[in-house]
Amino acid sequence: MPGPQKIMKKMTAAGTLPPFLSLFFFILLLFSNPLPVSSVRCNKDDKKALLGIKAAFNNGDHFASWTEESSCCEWYSVICDAESGRVMELNIFDADFAGSIPAAIGDLSYIHSIVFYKLPNVVGPMPSALAKLKNLVYLTIRETNISGPVPDFLSELTALNQIDLSFNRLSGSIPSSLGDLHNLTSLDLSGNQLSGTIPPSLFQKITMKEPPSLRLSHNDLTGEIPPAFGKVGFFEIDLSQNRLTGDGSLLFGRSKPTSKIDLSRNQFEFDLTHVEFPEAINVVNLNENRIHGSIPAQITKLENLQHLNVSHNDLSGQIPSGGEMGRFDESRFLQNTRLCGKPLPLCK
Ligand SMILES: *[C@@H]1O[C@H](CO)[C@@H](O)[C@H](O)[C@H]1NC(C)=O
Numbered sequence: 001m002p003g004p005q006k007i008m009k010k011m012t013a014a015g016t017l018p019p020f021l022s023l024f025f026f027i028l029l030l031f032s033n034p035l036p037v038s039s040v041r042c043n044k045d046d047k048k049a050l051l052g053i054k055a056a057f058n059n060g061d062h063f064a065s066w067t068e069e070s071s072c073c074e075w076y077s078v079i080c081d082a083e084s085g086r087v088m089e090l091n092i093f094d095a096d097f098a099g100s101i102p103a104a105i106g107d108l109s110y111i112h113s114i115v116f117y118k119l120p121n122v123v124g125p126m127p128s129a130l131a132k133l134k135n136l137v138y139l140t141i142r143e144t145n146i147s148g149p150v151p152d153f154l155s156e157l158t159a160l161n162q163i164d165l166s167f168n169r170l171s172g173s174i175p176s177s178l179g180d181l182h183n184l185t186s187l188d189l190s191g192n193q194l195s196g197t198i199p200p201s202l203f204q205k206i207t208m209k210e211p212p213s214l215r216l217s218h219n220d221l222t223g224e225i226p227p228a229f230g231k232v233g234f235f236e237i238d239l240s241q242n243r244l245t246g247d248g249s250l251l252f253g254r255s256k257p258t259s260k261i262d263l264s265r266n267q268f269e270f271d272l273t274h275v276e277f278p279e280a281i282n283v284v285n286l287n288e289n290r291i292h293g294s295i296p297a298q299i300t301k302l303e304n305l306q307h308l309n310v311s312h313n314d315l316s317g318q319i320p321s322g323g324e325m326g327r328f329d330e331s332r333f334l335q336n337t338r339l340c341g342k343p344l345p346l347c348k
């Protein structure tokens with residue numbers, strides 16, 4: 001995708017050409033492009049909403065191609081449905097325009113995907129007008145400086161499949177109403193200032209076949225993993241860098257479809273001895289907790305295991321050898337007072 005600077009450069013270059021040459025290029029363009037993108041008509045309500053968004057962000061450079069004269073389906077960051085001409089996607093990333101997400105975004109009635117990514121000067125809360133976007137399937141607002149709560153109204157957007165609000169400044173607790181989203185397969189709220197406990201309702205009503213993923217790392221969450229999560233069968237679950245306590249073993253289980261479990265840097269306290277690892281597991285990070293017991297021998301049967309870290313716990317006994325275990329250096333096992341065997345010193 002060309003950057004906004006590139007587009008502007010192209011426009012100024014054409015502006016400095018002698019008139020006859022401009023005409024020549026114009027005719028060339030007409031014939032070389034029998035079905036130009038502009039054949040997709042832009043819906044006038046969508047255009048109005050987009051121009052409202054542009055104005056709210058002080059007409060920043062990013063929006064240079066968003067002009068009254070052109071079809072909004074040709075604008076940078078905008079994707080329309082080819083038949084209806086309705087705006088389906090808005091993908092805005094890597095820009096420094098400033099302001100809050102305006103209510104006008106709620107007037108893009110047909111939109112199914114919104115991406116706001118790496119926008120450090122986008123601030124303020126998520127506008128309640130977002131609640132109008134009943135067709136929204138993908139919502140990403142990541143690495144911005146939006147603040148305020150994770151809004152309760154997200155639960156009204158029943159088509160939502162993926163929510164990524166990671167690395168912002170969101171605070172407050174995680175609304176338990178997110179459990180009402182039947183079609184949700186991925187929730188990422190990592191890297192915010194969220195507090196309180198993890199709602200037990202999450203992923204309890206899902207109807208999708210795909211196993212869900214939950215990422216809540218780098219927050220200030222407390223309490224235990226809800227017992228109901230033992231039945232979920234996550235694809236990936238990352239709860240690292242919080243202040244969570246209690247049992248983490250309920251996430252494990254031989255027949256679970258799980259590829260990643262990251263519980264590192266919390267205060268989990270459980271016995272690892274009889275835990276069964278999911279057969280396809282790829283990543284197991286348990287470092288910096290209070291986990292005791294020994295490392296189960298079944299770990300040597302895991303063919304996909306590529307990342308393991310159990311350091312800084314209270315584990316004991318011999319580290320099982322065989323399978324993928326040979327690939328892990330001592331840093332993955334250090335600071336467990338009674339753990340021994342390769343790659344740590346031999347057991348006595
Ligand atoms: C938020 O703003 C600060 C400056 O106020 C900036 O340093 C930081 O990178 C911004 N965060 C993100 C995720 O863009």
Ligand SMILES: *[C@@H]1O[C@H](CO)[C@@H](O)[C@H](O)[C@H]1NC(C)=O
Pocket residue numbers: 158159160183
């Ligand atoms: C949920 O997903 C299914 C399957 O993709 C789809 O048929 C259904 O319309 C979706 N539900 C909502 C409320 O969008």
Ligand SMILES: *[C@@H]1O[C@H](CO)[C@@H](O)[C@H](O)[C@H]1NC(C)=O
Pocket residue numbers: 287288309310311312331332
């Ligand atoms: C394992 O975890 C420890 C403690 O958090 C960390 O210092 C170490 O770098 C980790 N090792 C690897 C290879 O990630």
